[in-house]
Amino acid sequence: MNVIPGTAVGAARRFAGGAALLLRGIGLYVRSPGLMLLGVVPALISGALFLAAYATLLFFVGDLAAAVTPFADDWSAAARSVVRVIAALAFLGLGGLLMVLTFTAVTLVVGDPFYEKISERVEERYGGTPDSVEVPFWPSLRRSIADSLRLMALAVLIGIPLFVAGFIPLVGQTVVPVIGAAVGGWLLAVELVGAPFYRRGKRLPDRRAALKADRPTALGFGVAVFVCFLIPLGAVLLMPAAVAGAALLARRSLGQPITED
Template sequence: MRDFLTGVRMFGQGFAILLRSPRLLLIGALPAVLTALLLLGGLIFLAYRIDDLSALVTPFADDWAEGLRAAVRVAADVALFGAALVVGMLSFTALTLAVGGPFYEHIAEKVEDELGDGAGAVDLSWSRLLWLGLRDGVLLVLRALLFTLPLVVAGFVPVVGQTVVPVLLALVTGWFLALELVAVPFYRRGMDLRRRRAVLRRRRALALGLGVPASLLCAIPLAAILVLPVAYVGGVLVAREALRDARVT
């Protein structure tokens, strides 16, 4: 429990560090703003073409009376737009991470340099960080799906689906997000995803203290604009603590 609370505290410290560097906070907000604009543009385009799309998905109503056909297609309009809105909200964090990888990695690198005492750390090129982030990001998403999809299905089981499953989902999501958030300090020490997992397993509660609150807050619409850059800075602190512990033991 102490390690978990330490992870939560380091997440909070990420916010304090970014407040002292408004430039980094602005850089961290850009990916989420870009993602929001992309999703908004998609919704506007959908609204513009939604009548054609609803006609495409309701061909059975072509020969119906005009009033009934119009009612069915208005209902299809509402359903299609609502579904697109829900999908956009659910995918916002994942898209922001994909778009903002280089931005967040730059923030983590700058923060670690400012903190000093980065034993064994080396500077990596932007292209190298981008490649490593994309490669490991895809692997983490695939691994996360292996765990989360069965839990989503289990969510339909009465009682268990409303009690145990949400807790397990929060823990699984928090763990995989934490692995993403601590990546840069490990990359700079030549440590790949396998070694990153091995180090964090020894301080799993610490990692969850960072990942769980970050993932829960990202579920709030547009909160990722602030949460993700803060979480990446917290990830630097958690990574340094876990690496220090690994060196000692």
């Protein structure tokens, strides 16, 4: 049976195809271990800092849950425990979303020379960048930081209502995490394709427009990266592979080949 583009089945297939781009990035990682291992170094540094920050959140999450639920102080012990467990899960979910996105933004800035080289190598493997422009390092870094801050601000704006929705029984523990993964995945995809788009003289609005043209593929890639980054050490070990996969996603979104001759 032919699948009509835009149907649920077609979207699901494109979503799976986007997730497969991360697997292809991992394959490139394995075939070029020397270059890819350099990309682990900045991720390891950032990862240690963010792991410490999340551990701090875990330590204080009970106090935070109590602080935002003073109305439950006079409830029965069982009811109070339930509402504060829900509050704690909401804090941990919001913290996880912001941690993954902030980790990615900071690591890309810290390891810019390494990740730029990884991205370039991937593009060279599939035909290069015919429309590349010369981008000086410092202006490129400033633009990268500015665009990352915009994406982070958007994540906070979306994360706050998700945090509030996390208090809704059942919905907060089922629907909200799925929405959070989708939002986080989309923002990760937009963030990670930055280097290939900068090489072409394109900015954040260009990234958004190109990825929106095939949103299921971008979401498939981004959600796969988001879920892997939530696994302990996953963000550190897979950051170079995510950069490699993002180069493929950028080429695909711009209509350029992602198969070798």
